Amino acid sequence: MSNRALDTVPARVSATSTLSQSLTMAYRGLLKVRRTPEQLFDVTVQPIIFTLMFTYIFGGAVSGNPQNYLPLVIPGILVQTVITASVVTGVQLREDMDKGVFDRFRSLPIARIAPLAGALIADTVRYLIATLLTFAVGFIMGWRPQGGAFHVVLAGLLVIVCAFALSWIFAFFGVIARTATSVQGISMLILFPLTFLSNAYVPVNTMPKWLQAFVNINPLSHLIAAVRDLANRGLVTSDIAISLAGAVILMLVFAPLAVRMYMRKV
Amino acid sequence: MQTLTQAARSQTTAAQGAPLAIEAHQLVKLFGRHRAVDGVDLQVRAGTVYGLLGPNGAGKTTTVRMLATLLRPDGGQARIFGYDVVKEAQRVRQLIGVTGQYASVDETLTAMENLMLFGRLLGLSRRDARQTAERLLEQFGLTEAKNRPLRHFSGGMRRRLDLAASLIARPPLIFLDEPTTGLDPRTRAQMWDTIRDLVREGTTVLLTTQYLDEADQLAERIAVIDRGRVIAEGTPDELKSSVGQSSLHLTFQNPADVPRAREIVEAALGAQATPSPEGRRLIAPVSDTSRLPDVLVALKAAGIEISELGVQKPTLDEVFLTLTGHNAEPTTEGEDADVQPRA
Numbered sequence: 001m002s003n004r005a006l007d008t009v010p011a012r013v014s015a016t017s018t019l020s021q022s023l024t025m026a027y028r029g030l031l032k033v034r035r036t037p038e039q040l041f042d043v044t045v046q047p048i049i050f051t052l053m054f055t056y057i058f059g060g061a062v063s064g065n066p067q068n069y070l071p072l073v074i075p076g077i078l079v080q081t082v083i084t085a086s087v088v089t090g091v092q093l094r095e096d097m098d099k100g101v102f103d104r105f106r107s108l109p110i111a112r113i114a115p116l117a118g119a120l121i122a123d124t125v126r127y128l129i130a131t132l133l134t135f136a137v138g139f140i141m142g143w144r145p146q147g148g149a150f151h152v153v154l155a156g157l158l159v160i161v162c163a164f165a166l167s168w169i170f171a172f173f174g175v176i177a178r179t180a181t182s183v184q185g186i187s188m189l190i191l192f193p194l195t196f197l198s199n200a201y202v203p204v205n206t207m208p209k210w211l212q213a214f215v216n217i218n219p220l221s222h223l224i225a226a227v228r229d230l231a232n233r234g235l236v237t238s239d240i241a242i243s244l245a246g247a248v249i250l251m252l253v254f255a256p257l258a259v260r261m262y263m264r265k266v
Numbered sequence: 267m268q269t270l271t272q273a274a275r276s277q278t279t280a281a282q283g284a285p286l287a288i289e290a291h292q293l294v295k296l297f298g299r300h301r302a303v304d305g306v307d308l309q310v311r312a313g314t315v316y317g318l319l320g321p322n323g324a325g326k327t328t329t330v331r332m333l334a335t336l337l338r339p340d341g342g343q344a345r346i347f348g349y350d351v352v353k354e355a356q357r358v359r360q361l362i363g364v365t366g367q368y369a370s371v372d373e374t375l376t377a378m379e380n381l382m383l384f385g386r387l388l389g390l391s392r393r394d395a396r397q398t399a400e401r402l403l404e405q406f407g408l409t410e411a412k413n414r415p416l417r418h419f420s421g422g423m424r425r426r427l428d429l430a431a432s433l434i435a436r437p438p439l440i441f442l443d444e445p446t447t448g449l450d451p452r453t454r455a456q457m458w459d460t461i462r463d464l465v466r467e468g469t470t471v472l473l474t475t476q477y478l479d480e481a482d483q484l485a486e487r488i489a490v491i492d493r494g495r496v497i498a499e500g501t502p503d504e505l506k507s508s509v510g511q512s513s514l515h516l517t518f519q520n521p522a523d524v525p526r527a528r529e530i531v532e533a534a535l536g537a538q539a540t541p542s543p544e545g546r547r548l549i550a551p552v553s554d555t556s557r558l559p560d561v562l563v564a565l566k567a568a569g570i571e572i573s574e575l576g577v578q579k580p581t582l583d584e585v586f587l588t589l590t591g592h593n594a595e596p597t598t599e600g601e602d603a604d605v606q607p608r609a
């Protein structure tokens with residue numbers, strides 16, 4: 001034990017170790033989900049309730065009848081549900097960080113980003129569940145996406161990738177905030193206008209001009225449009241590129257910020 | 267067993283000239299304006315057990331957390347096997363195992379999953395991680411409970427799992443922050459054995475404790491820490507002799523004899539005797555043991571019957587009280603005999 005070569009201790013964690021540590025942490029996240037399935041409440045109940053509710057409330061007014069409204073609203077609800085689920089990622093990260101086990105993670109010779117990345121990767125499972133349920137409920141209600149199965153899957157993946165990227169913002173809040181409730185508060189404050197001031201539920205041309213200006217630059221509008229084109233028409237549009245570019249930029253900004261703040265807490 | 271003991275002995279001898287596992291110089295930590303740690307110096311030789319002894323809020327945990335790279339010092343430096351805890355934190359983390367004051371294991375996972383998780387994070391293959399986990403669970407008597415979530419673990423089981431988790435990588439230095447607080451006497455004795463085993467294998471252990479006999483039993487050197495400062499440092503024996511001489515403890519058949527006995531004892535020993543609160547005992551410092559027979563003869567002559575008699579060396583408790591100044595009972599002079607108070 002004492003014969004360990006003390007002078008060959010490496011100073012940094014290699015990229016491959018970083019990846020495998022992040023995946024190990026993600027595995028921990030999945031185990032936790034399995035132990036506490038009630039954490040999945042939001043991603044199981046919300047897609048079902050929202051899809052039913054919005055379709056029957058707005059369907060007649062916006063599209064003449066609920067049936068015709070489905071192609072418009074399902075992508076909208078999908079994006080809103082999954083993005084909202086990514087807020088919960090930040091909240092749960094905050095709660096998790098207050099637990100004793102994070103002390104051990106900090107004292108282990110592992111990449112600083114691994115505990116954060118692991119939590120965020122594990123949560124893509126939540127996004128996947130939300131996506132599947134939203135599509136399933138829509139399908140049961142009579143939505144028949146014309147783009148075909150392949151494009152629907154592609155649309156689902158696009159939303160999950162973007163939600164993962166966005167979750168770094170909420171992870172950042174999770175790291176800097178003092179309590180889980182404040183993370184929830186700040187995040188919702190940002191998210192609410194973003195999701196509702198978009199093309200999610202009504203056609204943009206029914207809105208006043210000044211609002212249209214905002215809605216059209218809202219990145220979530222681009223994501224929703226991309227999903228609609230993919231699922232309903234099998235079209236690959238520039239909205240996909242815009243959404244992905246936005247996702248990458250967000251991640252490049254907020255992932256390093258979150259890790260830096262996490263390290264500063266040490 | 268024989269060879270192990272021999273190995274242990276040679277370790278101890280080797281430890282005299284061993285390199286420093288921990289070297290802290292004027293460590294400071296502020297919480298707001300409160301100096302939780304206020305210029306702590308520490309030198310811990312590799313292969314030894316070092317005890318940090320202090321009352322609640324003395325700054326023990328804060329000191330350990332700084333040494334374990336969990337807190338950034340506001341002043342001073344610390345090195346672990348020569349590596350700076352701030353500038354080379356990543357290296358330091360590869361050399362230490364930390365068992366904090368509060369359990370740092372995952373409550374939602376089982377014991378097995380916890381150890382597997384930490385093993386995998388430390389770069390073990392799935393198989394090695396499993397084997398190591400099995401071995402440690404066995405060693406800490408947790409095999410039967412290995413698939414239960416920690417929610418259902420008792421405090422002692424959690425504590426043991428916590429220590430097991432710190433041993434996965436076989437680090438050469440282990441921090442144990444109050445490792446036996448809240449444990450029953452049997453589990454506490456087991457923990458002591460584990461700590462002794464670790465040292466026998468060459469591991470350096472820094473432990474904090476409020477149990478004075480624990481430091482006495484385990485540690486080769488002790489730093490007494492109070493209000494963020496090291497107020498004394500030395501071997502348990504040095505600390506004890508710093509408080510001064512032995513004391514005579516007498517218990518009497520009849521409590522009514524105590525006042526008279528007190529006069530006799532004080533006259534014979536030439537020092538002040540203190541009656542105990544329950545009024546049946548007398549305690550008096552003994553500077554010259556050759557006078558003890560005189561005391562007994564005088565008591566017998568006065569017809570006072572003694573039911574119990576003993577001469578005790580000062581306990582670490584008394585050392586502690588003397589040094590921290592939170593005196594519970596009157597103590598003798600000679601506080602600075604062998605150790606150098608640094609306050």
Ligand SMILES: Nc1ncnc2c1ncn2[C@@H]1O[C@H](COP(=O)(O)OP(=O)(O)OP(=O)(O)O)[C@@H](O)[C@H]1O
Binds near residue numbers: 323
């Ligand atoms: N995170 C913190 N924020 C503010 N004050 C703190 C913090 N941690 C510790 N303190 C203060 O610093 C002082 C030293 O605390 P520390 O936990 O190091 O003491 P300790 O010797 O470990 O005590 P105990 O025996 O109770 O564990 C205490 O006065 C405590 O209130």
Ligand SMILES: [Mg+2]
Binds near residue numbers: 326328367443
């Ligand atoms: Mg403490």
